[in-house]
Amino acid sequence: MKDYRIIFQKKGIVKYISHLDLNRCMIRAIRRSGLPAWYTEGFHPHLYLMFPLALSLGTESICEVMDFRLTEELPPEEISEKLNSALPEGLHVISVREPHMQAADITAAEYLVILSAPEIPDLKSVLENFTNQPEILIQKKTKKGFREIDIKSMIIIKNIDIHDADLYLTVILPAGNQENLNINILTDAVQNYADKPILIKSACRTKIFSENYQDFF
Amino acid sequence: MLSPEIEAHLPDVQKPSRYTGGEIGQIIKDKSQIAVRFAFCFPDIYDVGMSHLGMKILYSLMNQRENYWCERVFAPWPDMEEIMRQEHILLYALESGDEIRNFDFIGFTLQYEMSYTNILNMLDLAGVPVLQKDRGEQIFPLVVGGGPCACNPEPIADFFDLFILGEGEEVNLELMDLYYQMHQKHATRSEFLKAAAQIQGIYVPSLYEIEYHPDGTVKKITAHDHAPEKITKRVITDMNHVYYPEQVVIPFIEPIHDRVSVEVLRGCIRGCRFCQAGFLYRPFREKSAETVCKQGIALCENSGYDELSLSSLSTSDHSQIEQILDQLLEYTEQAHVNLSLPSLRIDNFSKSVLEKVTTIRKSGLTFAPEAGTQRLRDVINKNVTEEEVMRTCKIAFEGGYTTVKLYFMMGLPTETDEDIIGIADLAQKVVNLFYDMPDRAKGKLQVSISTATFVPKPFTPFEFEPQTEKAEILRKQQILKKAIKSKKIKASMHISDVSQMEAVLARGDRRICSVIYDAWKSGCRLDSWEEFFDASRWYAAFEKNHLDPAFYANRTRNYEELMPWDHIDYLVSKKFLIRENQKAHAAQTTPPCRESCAGCGANQCLGRPCF
Numbered sequence: 131m132k133d134y135r136i137i138f139q140k141k142g143i144v145k146y147i148s149h150l151d152l153n154r155c156m157i158r159a160i161r162r163s164g165l166p167a168w169y170t171e172g173f174h175p176h177l178y179l180m181f182p183l184a185l186s187l188g189t190e191s192i193c194e195v196m197d198f199r200l201t202e203e204l205p206p207e208e209i210s211e212k213l214n215s216a217l218p219e220g221l222h223v224i225s226v227r228e229p230h231m232q233a234a235d236i237t238a239a240e241y242l243v244i245l246s247a248p249e250i251p252d253l254k255s256v257l258e259n260f261t262n263q264p265e266i267l268i269q270k271k272t273k274k275g276f277r278e279i280d281i282k283s284m285i286i287i288k289n290i291d292i293h294d295a296d297l298y299l300t301v302i303l304p305a306g307n308q309e310n311l312n313i314n315i316l317t318d319a320v321q322n323y324a325d326k327p328i329l330i331k332s333a334c335r336t337k338i339f340s341e342n343y344q345d346f347f
Numbered sequence: 348m349l350s351p352e353i354e355a356h357l358p359d360v361q362k363p364s365r366y367t368g369g370e371i372g373q374i375i376k377d378k379s380q381i382a383v384r385f386a387f388c389f390p391d392i393y394d395v396g397m398s399h400l401g402m403k404i405l406y407s408l409m410n411q412r413e414n415y416w417c418e419r420v421f422a423p424w425p426d427m428e429e430i431m432r433q434e435h436i437l438l439y440a441l442e443s444g445d446e447i448r449n450f451d452f453i454g455f456t457l458q459y460e461m462s463y464t465n466i467l468n469m470l471d472l473a474g475v476p477v478l479q480k481d482r483g484e485q486i487f488p489l490v491v492g493g494g495p496c497a498c499n500p501e502p503i504a505d506f507f508d509l510f511i512l513g514e515g516e517e518v519n520l521e522l523m524d525l526y527y528q529m530h531q532k533h534a535t536r537s538e539f540l541k542a543a544a545q546i547q548g549i550y551v552p553s554l555y556e557i558e559y560h561p562d563g564t565v566k567k568i569t570a571h572d573h574a575p576e577k578i579t580k581r582v583i584t585d586m587n588h589v590y591y592p593e594q595v596v597i598p599f600i601e602p603i604h605d606r607v608s609v610e611v612l613r614g615c616i617r618g619c620r621f622c623q624a625g626f627l628y629r630p631f632r633e634k635s636a637e638t639v640c641k642q643g644i645a646l647c648e649n650s651g652y653d654e655l656s657l658s659s660l661s662t663s664d665h666s667q668i669e670q671i672l673d674q675l676l677e678y679t680e681q682a683h684v685n686l687s688l689p690s691l692r693i694d695n696f697s698k699s700v701l702e703k704v705t706t707i708r709k710s711g712l713t714f715a716p717e718a719g720t721q722r723l724r725d726v727i728n729k730n731v732t733e734e735e736v737m738r739t740c741k742i743a744f745e746g747g748y749t750t751v752k753l754y755f756m757m758g759l760p761t762e763t764d765e766d767i768i769g770i771a772d773l774a775q776k777v778v779n780l781f782y783d784m785p786d787r788a789k790g791k792l793q794v795s796i797s798t799a800t801f802v803p804k805p806f807t808p809f810e811f812e813p814q815t816e817k818a819e820i821l822r823k824q825q826i827l828k829k830a831i832k833s834k835k836i837k838a839s840m841h842i843s844d845v846s847q848m849e850a851v852l853a854r855g856d857r858r859i860c861s862v863i864y865d866a867w868k869s870g871c872r873l874d875s876w877e878e879f880f881d882a883s884r885w886y887a888a889f890e891k892n893h894l895d896p897a898f899y900a901n902r903t904r905n906y907e908e909l910m911p912w913d914h915i916d917y918l919v920s921k922k923f924l925i926r927e928n929q930k931a932h933a934a935q936t937t938p939p940c941r942e943s944c945a946g947c948g949a950n951q952c953l954g955r956p957c958f
Binding site: 151188 | 349355362363364370597649651653
């Protein structure tokens, strides 16, 4: 019995696979791959699979994590090769390793968002003005309706760049069990702030961090 | 290939994977090498259509031909439809992302009557004229339909170029081959349709003229342009050699039936008189145990699914069912696959079969006695006795089951209040049985009874019968409610105007086309979804066309009346249906086909007795 951690990317139309559906999709891919997957014992055995951090629907990623267990030890190359041959286009194993940290160690994640706004001449300064507001209030949906919260302290802007009239925003947001901010909440807030339409061309998770912004692995 | 224009809207809809394609198992071809393109349309949403076995079979079968390409199309959910209409996005096929209006064939599978408005809506979303007469002489796109509801295609005849009757494995390819030849020779639409009408199983409604009596019944059906007077359905005679896919498209989202299915047999030996499928799919034909196991295992291996369903109208009627289960269980247990048998019958539900099923999964048991008294069960030829129900429940309770679901129909021919009270009595006996067992399973017993309104269908012995009116059904439901004494019995009784509409559409004539058209125009779609069905719009459409739904749903037909579908031959003779109807009224049963042949006529296609 051996635990493995898979780092995989989720790019293209597979970004529309929800977290629950991804779980089913991965189970079937592992079964098709012929890898000797480990099943839980007990009355209803099921294939053991764990995703330490969910990804919101519509967001791409180059750093998704999935843990699972094989009944025997296999070379990482063989595992990624077999899995990749069974995965749908867009889902692709980048590396296979042994898990070191646990889901609870996850603190933050980095995203690259590409925005475009043909009607806004200086998108960069709109974005800077957005981040320089004294507070950034959003409506958060809770069980009891909507609650207003300030997300300003949660946002770390790492970089803003312009390429071919598109704005590339690299941002770090809290992630994991303690505090979590969905990238869509930020992009919605940006869109609401501007008086002209802003198109989110893509959003992609690029890194997952543990404490002190060390890479989660 | 999803276009960026469409993708831009996907964040705004529920379950965007419905509209992307890209699933494992989808078939992508090089367009430049393709001679005939077929858009296989399921007239309901992705989640429903992706569960449908027939589509999986025909999709793979057509794609076996290198130069033919079959793709999938589903009805959008209203959120996506709104975006499509606003943004002028035309209905596209999932594999290529291409608009289906440029395809050679647009084929609809006709699985239930309440999907008819979706067909009109999908054609309209595709930018294809909804009415056949408006499509002009360009040969494509040809709008074709097949599936069980094609047995009476008259209510939707105006929207289709042609219908494919019976099983499609051979005739679909014959039709595409003919198209390929004629398209190359620049044939017109009407030239093609006249030629296609010569293929057995192809019905071209525009070549038939219907005349009516002053009382609204059909007077005469006349064929033109050498079209056959009777159109006979197609049947596959050898189930072991017919094509069956060993790889299917695996959806990203969870469809209604999330599993792979292997078809074990076609037809049914039972002859339940209310059951249209039991007559439409005759004669009875089995796959060998070897074929079933080979196909089932291949499907699991290729898909990675952990559930395999043995699919048919009555799986336990397979002559080698125990052998199939033994062989499959050997595989499924080590491969962590659940085996499910969705259609077991009470009367031959042996202890050993139950044990085999329960080694895999223990869930609730579902039985369909259909009627509450033996007399009424004899009328409908549901050859199940109370003793058998009790015996099976006893085996089930001994096996640890604690929930039993019993399905019944209301409004059956000859039904009395006594028969309704019989439903409650039968459920009560099941409750008593459980508590009388000293070694009963721990846990709470629940007996659920569910009643649906009976809908008379063409090609059944009850095609002559009136449907019971809504007020009378409501009264009977009250009787049933009062008759239930135990808190262990939970009754769910469905009533809605859907049943009456279903009855109209099932036995309607060609005049119903304009009712469907007006209903759709006034906003009807997704009628099989309770939240969207709007009876008032349907009734308004009847009024506008000066037609009375009761004429179609609630009227008794005499044996001499010419039915709107009498030019269509499903091999089961009308004489046989009349004989069965007479026996029903005399409460006489007909034994299963395996015991003795009732002479329905279906075996003419085999050229031998069925057994």
